Amino acid sequence: SFLGHDTHSMRVSFAHPENGIVDTESSRAALHGQIGKQIIENYQGDVVLSAYTPLKVGDNWWALLAEIHQTEAFAGINTLQQLLGWLALVVGVSAFFFLRRFVCRFMVPLLQVNEHLKVLAQGRLIDDEIHYQGRNEIAEIISSFTRLQTAIRSTMQQANAIAAGDYEVQVHLLSQDDQLGNALSEMVRT
Numbered sequence: 001s002f003l004g005h006d007t008h009s010m011r012v013s014f015a016h017p018e019n020g021i022v023d024t025e026s027s028r029a030a031l032h033g034q035i036g037k038q039i040i041e042n043y044q045g046d047v048v049l050s051a052y053t054p055l056k057v058g059d060n061w062w063a064l065l066a067e068i069h070q071t072e073a074f075a076g077i078n079t080l081q082q083l084l085g086w087l088a089l090v091v092g093v094s095a096f097f098f099l100r101r102f103v104c105r106f107m108v109p110l111l112q113v114n115e116h117l118k119v120l121a122q123g124r125l126i127d128d129e130i131h132y133q134g135r136n137e138i139a140e141i142i143s144s145f146t147r148l149q150t151a152i153r154s155t156m157q158q159a160n161a162i163a164a165g166d167y168e169v170q171v172h173l174l175s176q177d178d179q180l181g182n183a184l185s186e187m188v189r190t
Contacts, residue, residue, distance in 0.1 A: 004043075004044070007019045007020050008020050008022065008043070021043075022043045022063075022065070023043070024040055024041065024042060024043055024050070024065075025038065025040045025050075026038065026040055026050040026051075026052040026063075026065050026067075027052070027063045027065060029052055030052040030053055030054050030055075030063030030064065030065065031054065031061060031063045032054075033054050033061075034052070034054070035052065035053045035054070036051070036052060037049070037050065037051040037052070038050055039070060042067055046069055046070075047069070047070045048067040048068060048069055048070060049067065049068050049070060049073045050065060050066070050067045051065070051066045051067075052064065052065050052066075106138055109130055109131075109132040109138055109142055110138060110141070112130045113130060113141060113142060113145050116130070116145065116149070117145070120148075120149070120152070125149060125152060125153055125156075129146070130142050130145070130146070151174050154172060155180055155181065155184065158171050158172075158184055159184060162184065162187055162188060167188050169188065171184045171185045171188060173185070
């Protein structure tokens with residue numbers, strides 16, 4: 001063994017067999033004629049990946065062992081695991097900031113429209129505007145809602161003028177199908 005020149009070289013092992021013996025699971029299995037591989041403790045007490053086979057030289061059976069320290073054998077896998085861990089962390093943090101930006105950019109305006117609609121359903125108008133810049137469906141929804149709010153505000157002003165006795169108020173129809181505007185026009189005429 002190149003790891004133990006003083007005790008496990010060929011010359012020293014034959015000169016002092018009591019110091020140079022290798023008695024491990026792999027050596028015993030190979031000397032019993034088995035071929036295999038396993039993770040064991042080597043003769044120095046280190047955890048190693050060991051491959052073994054019996055070897056017949058003349059009338060003698062030898063055990064041929066090839067071993068590598070477990071830490072060395074799995075160093076590439078451990079490095080890859082660490083790299084994948086850092087990559088997962090970077091992807092996770094990036095996804096968090098992307099989703100946060102997505103929520104702020106798209107969901108917050110939609111939630112504001114929802115709150116305004118809830119108040120509008122109770123017959124009240126909110127004066128603050130929803131600020132959104134874009135050319136997508138969300139911008140269309142906000143634009144439609146803003147026009148609806150403006151129309152309802154105008155209709156309320158016209159209705160208040162009629163209620164105050166101002167029958168000269170000019171009712172502006174939003175479209176030909178504006179039922180509320182037509183009803184207000186009919187009230188003025190009546």
